[in-house]
Amino acid sequence: MSSAGEGLSRPLPEQVRLNVVDLAAQVLGSMPAVAVPAPLRGIAKFDPRKRAKLGGAPIAAQLENDKEFREAVAESVAKGWPELAASLAEGNVPPAADPVLVAAAAYLTRPPGWAEMVETARADLEQSAVAAEGSAQEQTVARLREQLAAQKSAAKDEAERLREQLRAARAENSDLRRKLHDARERLKAADQRAAEMAQAADEARMAASVAGSAGESELRRLKERLADAERHLEASRRAAREGRSIEDARIRVLLDALQDASAGLRRELALPTTISRPADSVAAVAPGAPNVRGVPARALADDDPQLLDQLLALPQVHLIIDGYNVTKTGYGTLTLADQRNRLMTGLGGLAAQTRVEVTVVFDGAELNAPVQVVAPRGVRVMFSAPGEIADDLIRQLVRAEPQGRAIAVVSSDREVAESVRRMGARPVSSALLLRRLGRA
CATH class of the missing domain: 1.20.5 (Single alpha-helices involved in coiled-coils or other helix-helix interfaces)
Known part of the structure; x- marks a missing residue:
């Protein structure tokens, strides 16, 4: 073993120092009590598992300053790894040897060039640490990418949820607007009735104040009341x-x-009346269902192509059509005027072929001026009044019909379809009417 006057310019690498202290702690436990260096006698009595941990600093200092103690540890290393010790003594470092073990053995045995061996091991350990850190960074990047993908997915789900909430809020807002409009109309009517009642009260008070007037005034008032x-x-x-x-x-x-x-006859009874059909009694803006308990059309589905044909074949059927619902389903890219004209043309042919009563209802609540519509023969055209939607006018038409008459309501609006179905009418989708008009 040789020190050769060599020394380290830097402290041992931490891994090498721990390995050297662990080897020395093992040797310390097997040394005779008289051979144990005085500074380490208390540490030698420690439990073997705690000796290196609790006495690491004193053991390392003793190895650095006590040549005999270091050589005793070196002999133990030479016995434990004879091939490694022999190679190091010859100045050769085994290529496959652990850099930590090589540095520890070189530090303890002190062969020629041992300081360079320790520095070489230090460089290998630093290079391994850098490689390990790079691998850890790659793993961190991969983990962060996974977290980013998960966050993007969560953000997408959250955005979709918020869109659903927005759609629901818009629908609720529309419903609240309609309810607010109805409430305002009721309030307006209530105010008008209150004003009338107040006026009546004023008139009553005035009548009481003039109750003692002359008989001529009383007679005149009685005549006016008689005229009223x-x-x-x-x-x-x-x-x-x-x-x-x-x-x-x-x-x-x-x-x-x-x-x-x-x-199988189709004729009129010519009863004395000023109304030709019940639907004519429903108030609407002129452009100028029944409680039917049996319009099953053989219990066909609402989207069955044969449904409309069978309904049109029923005696005295009344076909009520949600105009804009049909036109916007079939040719919504046209202007409203072109949509109405195209629908009127098709319905004129249908009325001429089937001779059924046809009523078309358009939403007129947003109209700023009267609409000119040329209604074909056999087709009744109605617009809803301001403050009223076409859906309400359709329900009025159904209620106007007598119980037992066959009624078919053409609309793809689910709310309209369900309401008229409860009233006894048979709902028909707009697509079926468009298909029937296409055949015609």
Whole structure:
């Protein structure tokens, strides 16, 4: 073993130092008590597992300053790794040897050039540390990429959830706007009734104040009240006549349907009435369902191509059409005027072929001026009044029909379809009517 006056310019690498201290701690436990260096006698009594951990600094200092103690540890290394010790003594470092073990053995045995061997091991360890750090960085980058992908996916899901909430909020907002409009209309009517009642109260107070006026004034007031009563009576009589006309029309339509179903005849009874059809009694802006308990059309599905043909073959069927729902389904790229004209052309041919009662309802709530629509023969055209949507007008038409008459409502609006179905009418999708008009 030779020190050769050599020394290290830097402390041992931490891994090498720990290995050297561990080897020395093992040798320290097997040395006779008299041979143990005085500074380490207390450490030699430690538990073997704690000796290197608790006495690392004193052991390392003793190895550096006590040549005899270091040589004792070196002899143990030479016995444990004879091939490594022999190679190092000859100045050769085994290529496959552990750099930590090589540096520890070189430090303890002190062969020629041992300091260079330690520095070479230091360089190998630093290079390995750099490589390990690079691998760790690559793993970190991969993990971060996975986390980024997961966060992108979560952000996409969150964005979709927020879009769903936005759509729901918009639908709710639309419903609230409609309800607000209805509430405003009711409030307006209530204010008007309150004003009328207040006016009536004022008139009553005024009448009470002039109760003691002359008889001529009293007579004049009685005459005015009599004239008002006569006007009210005439209005009541006129309303009664109109009511009887509506009921007469309902009865006539039912009789027509029953007579056509039994004998296959299509004719009118010419009952005295000022209303030709029940649908004419529904108020609407002129452009100028039944509670039907049996319009099953052989229980066909709503999208069955044969459904509309079978409904049109029923006696005295009334075909009610949601105009803009059909036109926007079939040719929504056209202007509203072109949409109406195209639909009127198709329905004119359909009415001429089938001779059924056809009513087309358009939403007129947003119209700024009257709309000119040329209605073909056999086709009734109606626009909803301001403050009213076409869906409500369609429901009024269905309610106007007598129970038992066949009614078909053409609309792809689910809410309209469900409401008229509950009223007894048979809903038909807009696509079926467009297909039927295409055949015609």
